[in-house]
Amino acid sequence: MTDPSGRPRNGRSRGRISRAGATLIGLLLLAAGLRLWHLGFGLPSLNDPDEPLFVMKALDMLRGHTIDPGWFGHPATTLFYALAAIFALVAATGIAAGWWTSAGFAAAVFADPGLLIVPGRLLMVACGLACVYLTWSIGKRAAGPRIGLIAAALLAVNPLHIELSQIIRSDMMATAFMLLSTRFAVLVFEHGRRRDIVLAGVAAGLACATKWPTAIAFGNVECAILWLAARDRRRLLDLPLAPVAAAVTLIIVSPFLVIDHAIVVRDLLGEARPYHLGSTGGGFAANLRFYLTNVLGGSFGPICVGLAAIGCVASARRFPAVAVAVLPVGVAFLIAISAQSLLWERWAVPVLPFVALAAAVGIDRVAALLPRRLERGAIIAITAASCAMMVYWNGARTRERATDTRQIATAWLAAHVDPQRSVLIEHAAFDLIGRPGRLLFPMGRSGCVDIRAMLARKPSYAKVETARAGSAIVDIGNVPPALLASCRADYAIFTHYARYQAERARFPEQVDSYRRLARGGTVRAIVSPIPGERGGPMVYVVQMARGD
Numbered sequence: 401m402t403d404p405s406g407r408p409r410n411g412r413s414r415g416r417i418s419r420a421g422a423t424l425i426g427l428l429l430l431a432a433g434l435r436l437w438h439l440g441f442g443l444p445s446l447n448d449p450d451e452p453l454f455v456m457k458a459l460d461m462l463r464g465h466t467i468d469p470g471w472f473g474h475p476a477t478t479l480f481y482a483l484a485a486i487f488a489l490v491a492a493t494g495i496a497a498g499w500w501t502s503a504g505f506a507a508a509v510f511a512d513p514g515l516l517i518v519p520g521r522l523l524m525v526a527c528g529l530a531c532v533y534l535t536w537s538i539g540k541r542a543a544g545p546r547i548g549l550i551a552a553a554l555l556a557v558n559p560l561h562i563e564l565s566q567i568i569r570s571d572m573m574a575t576a577f578m579l580l581s582t583r584f585a586v587l588v589f590e591h592g593r594r595r596d597i598v599l600a601g602v603a604a605g606l607a608c609a610t611k612w613p614t615a616i617a618f619g620n621v622e623c624a625i626l627w628l629a630a631r632d633r634r635r636l637l638d639l640p641l642a643p644v645a646a647a648v649t650l651i652i653v654s655p656f657l658v659i660d661h662a663i664v665v666r667d668l669l670g671e672a673r674p675y676h677l678g679s680t681g682g683g684f685a686a687n688l689r690f691y692l693t694n695v696l697g698g699s700f701g702p703i704c705v706g707l708a709a710i711g712c713v714a715s716a717r718r719f720p721a722v723a724v725a726v727l728p729v730g731v732a733f734l735i736a737i738s739a740q741s742l743l744w745e746r747w748a749v750p751v752l753p754f755v756a757l758a759a760a761v762g763i764d765r766v767a768a769l770l771p772r773r774l775e776r777g778a779i780i781a782i783t784a785a786s787c788a789m790m791v792y793w794n795g796a797r798t799r800e801r802a803t804d805t806r807q808i809a810t811a812w813l814a815a816h817v818d819p820q821r822s823v824l825i826e827h828a829a830f831d832l833i834g835r836p837g838r839l840l841f842p843m844g845r846s847g848c849v850d851i852r853a854m855l856a857r858k859p860s861y862a863k864v865e866t867a868r869a870g871s872a873i874v875d876i877g878n879v880p881p882a883l884l885a886s887c888r889a890d891y892a893i894f895t896h897y898a899r900y901q902a903e904r905a906r907f908p909e910q911v912d913s914y915r916r917l918a919r920g921g922t923v924r925a926i927v928s929p930i931p932g933e934r935g936g937p938m939v940y941v942v943q944m945a946r947g948d
Contacts (some may be wrong), residue, residue, distance in 0.1 A: 410632035420545050424536055424552065431532045431556035434794060435565045438914060442799040443514045445810070446828035447936065449873065451568045455516050457861040458483035463506065464492070468656045470862065473667040476570040477654035478577075478610045480843045483568070486519050510855040513830055520568040527572040528565030532556050534579035535753045539760055542586045542721035550760035550783050555753055557787045559794040560699040563801070564749050570611045571749040577607035578617040578750050582726055586622035589725040592628050594638060597621055603873050605649025614667075614750055615650075616732055618642040624725040635871060674741045675906065677873060681743045688738040695748045697757055697794070704786045706760050711761030730754025759786075800935025805927040807831065809893050809939040812925050821890035824848060824944075826875045829893070840889050842876050847883035877910025884917050891943055894916065898938035920945030 446452045457471055461484045469480045488683050491505045494515075500508045535555050540548030555561055564571050581603035587596040602619035608615035621642045651657065657664055674680075681687045697705050713732075715722040730751055737747045763786075768776040784938040806827050813823065814835070822838035832839060839851040843864070875896040879887060897914045904911045925941040928934075 403915075406514055408479075417545070420549065420739050426690075427531060427536070427549070427552050427556050428532060431529055432525065434557065434562050434791075435528050438567055438798050439521050439525070440514065440518060441566070441798075442804055442807065443517060444512060444830040444833075445807060446513060446517065446830065447801075447804055447806060448567050449827075451517070451520075452828055453515070453861060453864070454479065454483065454568050454570075455487075455513070455520060455795065456864065457485055459506065459509065459516070460862070462487055463858075463860075469654075470656075470660070470663065471667055471865070472654075472657060472660070472664045473671045474570045475657065475664070475667075476610060476655060477657075478606060479568075479570050479573055482523055483516075483520055486523060487516055490516060490519055510835070510858065513828075517568065518593070519704070521566055524565050524568055524572050527576045528561060528645055529560070529581055530576040531572065531753055534576065534583055535756055538579065538583050538586055538726060538753075539722075539757050541583070541590070542726055543719040543757075543764075546779070547719070547722075547757070547760045547764055549755040550763055550779070551753070553783055553787055554700065554756040554790075557790040557794060558699050558752055558756070558789055559797045560695065560745065561749065561752050562794050563797060564746055565734045566801075571744065571746050574607050574611035574614040575750045575753065577610060578614050578729065579753055581607060581617040582620045582729065582916070585624045585725040586721055588621050589627060589721045592615045594641060595626065597638055597641045598645045601645025602649045604642065605646035606653060608646060608650050609653045613733070613736060615646065616699075616729055616736065618646050618730045619732055620725050623728045627720075627724045631690050647867040656861070672741075676742050677746055677896070677903065677907065679742050680733060680903075680906070681741050683703065684739050687740070687743050688734070690743055691734060691738055691748050691751075695745050696751070699790070700755060700759065701786060701789050704771040705755065707762030707766065707782075708755045708758035709762070711758035711763075714765040714810065715758070715761045717764070718765065722757065722761060725864060726757060727754060730758070796932035797935075799933055800929070800931075803934045805929055805934060805936035805939045806893075806895055808934070809895075809925065809927045809941055812927070813891060813893065813941055816924070817891055824876075824887055824889040824892040825851075826893065826895045838889070840887060842874055842879045842887060844874060844878050845880055847879055847886035849886075876914055877907065879913065881909075881913060881916070884913060887917055889944060891941065892921075892944060894918075894940040895937050897940055918942050 434541065434704055441447070454476065457469060461467065461469065461480060467481070469475070469477055491502070494500050494505065494508070495502055508578050532552050532555050534874050536552035538547040538548070539551040581600045582594045584600035584603060587593065588600060601618050602800050604615060604618035609615045621638060625638050636725055640797060692705065693702075700708070712727060731754075734748070735742070735752050763779055763782050767775045767782065770778050806829065810829050810831050814832070817823075818837075820833045820837045822840065823832060823835070824840045825832065832850070840848040841854070873896065876887060876894070877896060877900055894914065900907045900914065901909045921942045921944045923940055924943050927939040927941075928936065
């Protein structure tokens with residue numbers, strides 16, 4: 401029932417609700433378009449070193465007819481199950497269409513990885529869109545429709561969030577579950593229902609089953625309970641509900657964490673490295689500065705990060721639900737990753753939605769300082785300017801992913817080198833599979849192996865992991881010196897040498913392995929990255945010395 405002015409009884413106009421809904425749909429469509437743009441970057445080659453390993457593990461589960469992932473480093477259990485289900489659907493569709501037989505599916509995949517990579521990346525796009533939607537929902541519930549839309553807009557166009565929405569990894573799915581837990585935490589802050597406490601714990605358990613550190617998600621609902629307990633001390637009895645629900649969910653979703661506990665310990669120790677090529681931290685203060693300036697500042701922009709800082713302070717007074725049930729986990733997660741020995745840009749992905757929400761509050765509060773007639777225009781102008789800058793930066797990062805030094809190097813080799821020549825590669829250069837010449841790839845303590853022979857045997861993740869012998873990177877630097885002779889080829893495409901050379905004081909043995917292998921050879925081409933135009937590492941194409 402409405403009054404004569406056409407307003408519903410709750411005082412909100414139909415037009416305003418319609419505009420807000422249309423704006424949200426527009427933001428989701430924009431987010432989808434940005435994440436689908438160049439989704440097939442690199443293919444048929446695979447530039448992300450971990451992407452093929454996630455795919456291979458899910459494929460192993462299908463081939464082995466098992467639900468035991470057999471690897472728990474992230475632990476990524478939910479991701480493996482989701483990928484396995486998608487791959488099973490792809491396989492069934494292809495068999496029904498006559499594209500391949502049941503026995504020939506794996507061979508078809510190794511011949512064209514895009515058959516599984518693209519569907520897997522589409523799953524990541526869906527998780528990214530879920531993050532944008534949940535960010536809007538949290539902001540709307542905790543601080544009002546305007547805050548929700550601003551936060552969703554900032555996250556929708558964030559370059560780092562877009563990039564990780566295009567790569568098969570556990571980060572984006574874990575972030576979506578963290579936000580789902582936070583959404584229930586806001587409901588607990590508002591209504592105090594135990595059902596929402598349990599659901600917040602369930603979502604946190606799913607987050608933990610996807611990536612270990614995101615178990616911190618239940619911290620928001622704990623803060624909400626403490627807020628309630630300030631008025632009713634009996635609510636302290638509810639504090640164990642979320643952690644217990646999270647633990648039970650984790651075991652139900654990933655029972656092999658208990659069954660294969662020895663493997664869990666092995667994989668966790670393997671992930672806990674004190675240093676890593678190009679990603680070794682410099683201590684808490686240096687790491688925190690890196691995340692604040694290079695990662696958050698480099699993706700949102702320094703002004704937006706400054707507005708987020710204002711929002712963190714302002715929310716304590718203006719939007720207590722944001723201060724109590726939303727931001728604590730974001731701040732805690734940033735502190736946690738800054739305290740690690742390593743630093744990775746992707747580790748900050750779960751922080752991005754919380755920065756967007758804090759920045760939305762900051763924009764709202766800064767605009768509120770202006771005369772009321774200018775407030776709405778200021779909010780639109782600040783948000784639009786921030787989003788426009790991020791769209792511009794995203795365009796540059798997307799062009800870098802789409803034009804990679806590794807594909808340029810292999811294209812140069814295909815154009816200038818006899819196809820019968822043997823080639824040593826250090827990345828998953830499936831674009832060279834069609835060449836008749838021998839292709840070699842370093843596999844740790846197995847030395848360099850013939851790629852076509854390896855693919856013909858349909859390699860499993862377990863075999864690859866055994867060959868890697870715990871090495872974080874598969875490259876020449878991690879091949880035992882006694883096995884370097886197995887890496888002899890007419891040409892080599894070195895994709896990691898420049899990185900080792902930049903840290904030669906820490907990795908002298910690895911640098912020496914490259915130099916020993918390439919001694920007497922001639923550098924035929926060097927492909928360097930160009931910011932905003934060409935991404936990837938510095939790549940050397942070397943003609944190896946004969947008979948050495």
